[in-house]
Amino acid sequence: MSFLHNYIYYIGAFGLIFIGLFIILVKHNLIKVIIGISILETGVNLFLIAVGYISKGTAPIFSKPGINANQMVDPVPQALVLTAIVIGVAVLAMALSLAIRLYKHYGTLDLRKIKEQRW
Amino acid sequence: MRKIFSVILLIIICWGIILSLYKIPFGIPKTKVGEYYLNKGKEETGAANIVTSVVLNYRGFDTLGEVTVLFIAAIGLGAVLATLKKKGKRKVEQASLILYTGCRFLFPLILLFGAYVFIHGHLTPGGGFQGGAIIASAFVLVYLGCRGKRINEVSSKTTESLGGLIFIVIGLIGLAIGGHYFLSNFLPKGELNTLFSAGIIPIIYIAIGFKVGSELAGVIDNLFEES
Amino acid sequence: MIIVVSLLIILMLISAIAALIFKDLISAVIAACMVSLIASILFYFLHAPDVAMAEASIGAALVTVIFIIAIRRTKRHEE
Numbered sequence: 086m087s088f089l090h091n092y093i094y095y096i097g098a099f100g101l102i103f104i105g106l107f108i109i110l111v112k113h114n115l116i117k118v119i120i121g122i123s124i125l126e127t128g129v130n131l132f133l134i135a136v137g138y139i140s141k142g143t144a145p146i147f148s149k150p151g152i153n154a155n156q157m158v159d160p161v162p163q164a165l166v167l168t169a170i171v172i173g174v175a176v177l178a179m180a181l182s183l184a185i186r187l188y189k190h191y192g193t194l195d196l197r198k199i200k201e202q203r204w
Numbered sequence: 205m206r207k208i209f210s211v212i213l214l215i216i217i218c219w220g221i222i223l224s225l226y227k228i229p230f231g232i233p234k235t236k237v238g239e240y241y242l243n244k245g246k247e248e249t250g251a252a253n254i255v256t257s258v259v260l261n262y263r264g265f266d267t268l269g270e271v272t273v274l275f276i277a278a279i280g281l282g283a284v285l286a287t288l289k290k291k292g293k294r295k296v297e298q299a300s301l302i303l304y305t306g307c308r309f310l311f312p313l314i315l316l317f318g319a320y321v322f323i324h325g326h327l328t329p330g331g332g333f334q335g336g337a338i339i340a341s342a343f344v345l346v347y348l349g350c351r352g353k354r355i356n357e358v359s360s361k362t363t364e365s366l367g368g369l370i371f372i373v374i375g376l377i378g379l380a381i382g383g384h385y386f387l388s389n390f391l392p393k394g395e396l397n398t399l400f401s402a403g404i405i406p407i408i409y410i411a412i413g414f415k416v417g418s419e420l421a422g423v424i425d426n427l428f429e430e431s
Numbered sequence: 432m433i434i435v436v437s438l439l440i441i442l443m444l445i446s447a448i449a450a451l452i453f454k455d456l457i458s459a460v461i462a463a464c465m466v467s468l469i470a471s472i473l474f475y476f477l478h479a480p481d482v483a484m485a486e487a488s489i490g491a492a493l494v495t496v497i498f499i500i501a502i503r504r505t506k507r508h509e510e
Contacts (some may be wrong), residue, residue: 090433091230094473098442101466104447105216109209110210114509116456116502120463123494124447127470134477137238140231144478145254146329147396148245154246157254158478159238164258168270169466170485171333174494175277178423181501182281185427188505189288195510253480321484329480337488343495420493427500 094135101128115184115194119177126173130166137162250393251326251402257330260405262376264387271368271415278419282426299351307349314342322413326402332409336416343421347428355425360418367415374404374411436476443469454509460498467491 105125110193137159144150145160184194191199233239241258259267264423297302322335346353375387382390387404394401443466450462467490474483 088440091435093433093437093440094230094477095225095228097443097473098487099218099222100440100444101447101470102221103214104444106214106217107210108451109433110214111207112451112509114456116505117509120450120459120498123451123463123490124466127466127486127490130482131470131473134474134479134482135230136228137479137491138231138477139233142407142478144243144329144480146480147252147254148328154242157242159233159235160241160245160254160258161235161238163255163479163482164263166479167255167259167331167333167485168267170482170489172270172273174420174497175274175423175488177494178427178497179277179281181497182284182427185501185504186284186288194505253481330484331481334481334484334488335487337493339494341488341492345494424493424496424500427497427504 093095094131098128098132098135100141101125104128109200113196115187115196116181118196119180119184122180123173123177126169132170133162133166208423234376246396249389249402249405250396251405252397253326253328253331256331256405256409257402258328260408261387261389264408267412268375268386271371271412274416274419275364275368278423281423285426297351299349303349307345311342311346314345315339318342318413318417322409324399325413326405327397327399332412332414335413336420339413339417340420340424344424347424353419355421357422357425358427360422363414363418364422366419368409369412371408371415374408378404424430436473439469439472443473456502456507456509457499460495460502463498464491464495466492 101124105121105123105128108121108124112118112121139156139158142156142158145157147164187199188194193199241254241262245251245254245257245262249261251257251261318335318338320335321330322332322337325331325335344354355415378388378390379386382388387405387408389405391403393403399406446462446465446469450459450466451506453459453462467486471483471491474480474486
């Protein structure tokens with residue numbers, strides 16, 4: 086039980102990273118690859134937030150008087166992840182617009198049939 | 205063949221990650237800089253939400269870079285999709301009266317909620333990025349429910365530019381008169397946990413909220429087919 | 432508490448695997464949206480309400496909308 090208590094968030098984050106990398110490496114469809122990038126990003130964010138957690142802590146907001154600053158979780162990973170999520174949506178939209186252009190030019194999204202993208 | 209190769213590669217990568225990271229303990233404080241922000245942040249910035257004070261005050265320059273990345277991505281998306289625009293108006297099927305009226309009723313309420321989220325960013329969870337996303341989702345509702353209505357491109361670009369300009373100008377004023385770093389706080393801090401507190405942080409978050417909202421709405425407007 | 436978190440993480444990993452194996456791209460996108468939604472609940476359990484709000488409003492809502500618009504302009508089924 087203590088193993089589960091210590092490592093359950095890490096297991097979830099590593100599972101998401103593993104599945105995201107697997108989708109990126111194996112799938113041929115371009116939009117599927119972009120879905121994999123999105124899942125990978127969620128896993129990395131979950132890992133960063135889990136690193137900053139403190140047992141029996143509170144959120145880093147002084148909402149009531151008398152909250153102890155020593156019991157708050159680490160605010161630095163939260164600020165980092167907040168910016169990472171917003172950059173992630175911009176990069177995803179950019180990638181999808183490139184996918185739309187490729188589909189209009191080649192008529193397919195299959196990476197095996199697009200000559201310049203084949204691997 | 206390729207699948208087997210990929211799985212072997214993945215197992216090697218994940219083995220390396222797990223070997224190097226499994227000793228990170230869960231649930232105990234780790235960084236000194238986070239402790240500093242928690243202990244001193246309340247007096248130094250006047251914001252009740254420490255994440256907001258880290259994003260906008262201690263690491264404000266970082267946020268400027270992030271807003272720039274968002275801006276460049278939106279510009280690039282517009283440039284990539286610009287040649288695909290169809291000339292002339294396409295005929296769109298009008299939505300039913302109930303859907304149309306419901307969307308028009310909900311649109312200002314969602315805008316109001318987004319504005320609430322980014323105005324209270326220094327007191328409660330939330331802030332400019334989340335409020336901007338909520339405002340953009342209000343525009344998505346209008347695109348889906350009231351077919352044929354578009355946002356005015358000129359006014360959205362103007363709002364976006366004004367938001368970015370306010371951010372940079374306030375940062376430079378802080379650099380000139382407030383202290384020796386970008387975005388230093390030159391307004392009075394006020395009382396903790398009241399709306400008019402924390403100096404420049406609410407002003408910057410309002411500017412970021414307008415900027416992110418109009419930018420994401422512009423991205424969705426560019427991606428829609430009929431234009 | 433730990434049991435709830437474990438169940439949520441198992442559900443999240445099942446949704447990610449569903450996003451891997453679905454042939455219909457819109458179903459895959461909805462499964463990825465489910466991953467983001469459960470991740471936002473986990474962020475709330477980890478005492479990060481700011482990040483939970485950002486993930487729920489951006490990661491679960493806007494990303495899904497952008498994906499569905501892009502799929503509408505391209506092809507729906509993966510072959």
